Amino acid sequence: MVCKLICVAIKKSTPFKHQNKRMQKIPLHRKRKIRTWVPGNELTIFQELDSKKKSESLIDLASNDYLSLNRHPKLIEAANKTMNTEGLGAGGSRLVTGTRPIHKKLEEALQEWLNQEQVLLFPSGFQANLAAVLALANRHTPVLADRLIHHSLLLGIKASGAKLYRYGHNNLNDLEKYLKLFFNKKNTQSPLVITESLFSMEGTSPNLKKIIHLCKKYKAKLLVDEAHALGVLGPEGRGLCYELSSSVTMISGTFGKAFGSGGAFLACKKSLGEDLIQTCGAFRYTTALAPPLCAASLAALKLIKLHPKWPSELQRDSITWRKELKSQGWEIPYGTGPIIPLLIGTDEKALQYQKILEQKGLLCVAIRPPTVPEGQSRLRIVIRRNLPRETLRILLNTLGKS
Numbered sequence: 001m002v003c004k005l006i007c008v009a010i011k012k013s014t015p016f017k018h019q020n021k022r023m024q025k026i027p028l029h030r031k032r033k034i035r036t037w038v039p040g041n042e043l044t045i046f047q048e049l050d051s052k053k054k055s056e057s058l059i060d061l062a063s064n065d066y067l068s069l070n071r072h073p074k075l076i077e078a079a080n081k082t083m084n085t086e087g088l089g090a091g092g093s094r095l096v097t098g099t100r101p102i103h104k105k106l107e108e109a110l111q112e113w114l115n116q117e118q119v120l121l122f123p124s125g126f127q128a129n130l131a132a133v134l135a136l137a138n139r140h141t142p143v144l145a146d147r148l149i150h151h152s153l154l155l156g157i158k159a160s161g162a163k164l165y166r167y168g169h170n171n172l173n174d175l176e177k178y179l180k181l182f183f184n185k186k187n188t189q190s191p192l193v194i195t196e197s198l199f200s201m202e203g204t205s206p207n208l209k210k211i212i213h214l215c216k217k218y219k220a221k222l223l224v225d226e227a228h229a230l231g232v233l234g235p236e237g238r239g240l241c242y243e244l245s246s247s248v249t250m251i252s253g254t255f256g257k258a259f260g261s262g263g264a265f266l267a268c269k270k271s272l273g274e275d276l277i278q279t280c281g282a283f284r285y286t287t288a289l290a291p292p293l294c295a296a297s298l299a300a301l302k303l304i305k306l307h308p309k310w311p312s313e314l315q316r317d318s319i320t321w322r323k324e325l326k327s328q329g330w331e332i333p334y335g336t337g338p339i340i341p342l343l344i345g346t347d348e349k350a351l352q353y354q355k356i357l358e359q360k361g362l363l364c365v366a367i368r369p370p371t372v373p374e375g376q377s378r379l380r381i382v383i384r385r386n387l388p389r390e391t392l393r394i395l396l397n398t399l400g401k402s
């Protein structure tokens with residue numbers, strides 16, 4: 001239903017040729033088919049680090065635990081320690097009884113690591129994205145968003161009442177056309193541009209320097225979702241906004257991916273952060289992030305700082321994997337991060353590959369519509385730190401030539 005509403009809103013508001021293929025209307029019978037989750041599948045997801053289960057488990061090439069921190073002893077120890085002293089949940093919202101020293105500690109550590117004036121924690125990235133859009137847009141704001149932004153951002157736009165204009169994926173000429181359209185237009189607020197820094201299903205990144213240049217030129221605000229880039233891209237994993245952060249209005253990040261934990265944050269200038277604290281319902285009226293998760297994220301941050309080469313090693317592996325897969329004829333969008341989508345085409349074929357890989361001990365999930373456009377089903381391969389050496393060889397042998 002929500003998809004349908006967004007679809008209608010977008011159709012009305014898209015003056016250029018990029019139609020919203022990703023959200024196009026899908027017949028109901030097909031919706032049911034593609035949304036069916038087979039219970040029990042998740043039980044097969046074990047990491048290769050778990051040696052006892054190794055023989056019966058799959059090597060995980062699907063989850064977003066890029067730095068393999070999810071079961072790291074330091075994270076578990078930190079979470080346990082905090083759980084033993086503070087309990088499981090925060091027990092209240094941030095402005096009532098929910099704020100603990102660990103929240104402040106994590107916010108300050110992130111401020112310092114990302115060189116940001118203010119960081120505010122949220123229970124999830126989905127919620128942080130909703131909050132970010134609601135803070136930066138209202139019904140008078142033209143929102144110019146990459147065609148492939150995350151669903152949480154789309155819902156934020158819808159909730160804000162703003163009019164959405166989607167530019168082609170990473171197509172900055174297209175973005176500029178929209179920006180020109182609204183530049184100095186009477187009775188219109190300055191636009192908000194929204195992008196991700198590492199797209200979750202494409203593994204691609206935008207030219208952020210160019211986007212910032214355009215935003216400055218046409219006086220637009222910029223929101224960047226760094227969910228998949230943090231811990232992975234940019235100097236020592238600080239994300240692609242790190243060196244440009246003073247020109248980005250707001251950054252959102254999550255601990256649910258490379259940080260191996262859960263929860264999220266928004267980072268921005270102090271004045272905007274103060275506004276969020278005073279006015280943002282998604283920050284004020286929700287139970288604060290669970291203290292053990294804060295402790296785990298803080299432990300993850302310490303590890304990432306202690307091992308500044310992890311992100312570049314992951315990128316090096318990504319380049320090798322991409323090169324080898326391409327040499328077998330597989331089509332892969334350009335990127336350097338750990339998300340490597342193999343474009344396959346039909347749902348059936350993608351599922352077939354998923355099954356074959358599973359038989360060879362690799363967990364690799366077929367991504368199908370509506371998550372990706374019709375006809376663009378793919379295998380989303382995610383590489384992680386510390387994968388067993390033979391993984392790439394098994395993958396190449398099993399996939400064969402495209």
Ligand SMILES: Cc1ncc(COP(=O)(O)O)c(C=O)c1O
Nearest residue numbers: 124125126150200227254256264
């Ligand atoms: C690009 C992007 N942003 C935000 C989120 C939401 O993050 P979280 O899982 O912390 O809610 C996701 C997760 O799927 C994502 O892929």
